Amino acid sequence: MAKPKLKEHHINRDWCKGCGICVEFCPKKVLELDKQDKVVAVHFTNCICCKLCELRCPDLAIEIETEL
Amino acid sequence: MAIKDYIRERFFPHIWCPGCGHGMVLNALLRAFEDLAISKNEIVMVSGIGCSARISGYVDVHTLHTIHGRALAFATGVKMSRPELNLIVPMGDGDALAIGGNHFIHAARRNIDITAIVMNNRIYGMTGGQYSPLSGYGTLATTAPFINIDHAFDVVELAKAAGATFVARTTTYHVKQMSELFKEAILREGFSVIEVLTQCPTYFGRKNKAGSAVDMVKSFKDNTTPVGSKAKLESPGLIERGIFVQKDLPEYTREYDKVIERAMKKR
Numbered sequence: 370m371a372k373p374k375l376k377e378h379h380i381n382r383d384w385c386k387g388c389g390i391c392v393e394f395c396p397k398k399v400l401e402l403d404k405q406d407k408v409v410a411v412h413f414t415n416c417i418c419c420k421l422c423e424l425r426c427p428d429l430a431i432e433i434e435t436e437l
Numbered sequence: 438m439a440i441k442d443y444i445r446e447r448f449f450p451h452i453w454c455p456g457c458g459h460g461m462v463l464n465a466l467l468r469a470f471e472d473l474a475i476s477k478n479e480i481v482m483v484s485g486i487g488c489s490a491r492i493s494g495y496v497d498v499h500t501l502h503t504i505h506g507r508a509l510a511f512a513t514g515v516k517m518s519r520p521e522l523n524l525i526v527p528m529g530d531g532d533a534l535a536i537g538g539n540h541f542i543h544a545a546r547r548n549i550d551i552t553a554i555v556m557n558n559r560i561y562g563m564t565g566g567q568y569s570p571l572s573g574y575g576t577l578a579t580t581a582p583f584i585n586i587d588h589a590f591d592v593v594e595l596a597k598a599a600g601a602t603f604v605a606r607t608t609t610y611h612v613k614q615m616s617e618l619f620k621e622a623i624l625r626e627g628f629s630v631i632e633v634l635t636q637c638p639t640y641f642g643r644k645n646k647a648g649s650a651v652d653m654v655k656s657f658k659d660n661t662t663p664v665g666s667k668a669k670l671e672s673p674g675l676i677e678r679g680i681f682v683q684k685d686l687p688e689y690t691r692e693y694d695k696v697i698e699r700a701m702k703k704r
Contacts, residue, residue, distance in 0.1 A: 384449055386456070388638075389651050390461075424612045424616075425461060427453065427456060427459070430450075
């Protein structure tokens with residue numbers, strides 16, 4: 370299977386509570402919290418689409434869209 | 438269906454605290470539904486009272502929010518009348534083993550086809566951090582400000598002894614394993630118990646200086662080991678996770694059908 374290619378990080382800022390779980394467990398350190406404690410995909414070019422952030426998010430606030 | 442199709446979006450963001458493990462259980466459960474491509478009409482989720490019980494409010498399946506500790510009793514009623522439905526009962530540690538302890542062991546003994554999820558955060562979060570039967574010796578809680586001298590239940594051992602035919606344990610760090618276990622439990626017939634170690638950073642974490650939600654999730658990674666691993670022999674303090682019991686015994690509603698059949702013949 371070909372490697373999935375990132376299309377976009379969909380982050381729901383209204384649902385994100387800034388717990389930092391996705392930031393900590395991202396293997397490529399793609400994510401950071403901004404001044405308002407909301408997650409932002411700062412280094413999105415490093416994303417390998419493993420979706421661990423999406424699977425671990427307690428608030429269902431992050432979703433990785435990949436190209437088919 | 439996408440996972441968003443299984444939730445009631447109008448109730449989001451949910452009421453759980455930032456970093457609460459219960460949200461991660463909800464996430465894993467939704468992914469299990471998605472992978473099984475199960476229809477919303479085939480699932481009934483029944484919960485009692487507590488932070489954990491709020492989970493039924495957020496899923497767009499048939500849901501019942503019932504009384505403290507009695508979720509399994511209500512679920513038994515639903516299953517007896519509609520055996521074709523998939524019953525899922527998410528409970529907190531106090532809900533399942535203190536208030537609902539009796540319902541828990543007897544549902545296990547009957548082997549009724551229900552998936553019981555014990556979301557074990559070792560504290561009563563909603564009411565202000567009282568210790569639960571799973572807090573464990575030496576922990577601190579609002580109601581044990583000096584030290585808790587009660588020993589904890591081992592959910593896996595208890596479920597095994599009570600006769601559950603599928604018993605497993607996982608943590609919120611191991612989200613993929615959690616989804617897999619949920620899927621297995623939903624598909625199989627009989628009483629399934631899955632204990633999920635979840636973090637309560639607000640009460641258990643603060644009282645016991647366990648750090649942030651992130652630190653607590655990391656501790657689940659560091660303090661658990663797959664069942665039957667070598668690491669357990671070397672450091673017996675590790676908590677095992679995985680499947681502990683998987684056996685086939687006659688399921689309760691099917692056995693009850695036989696009773697009905699016998700009774701009808703006598704008429």
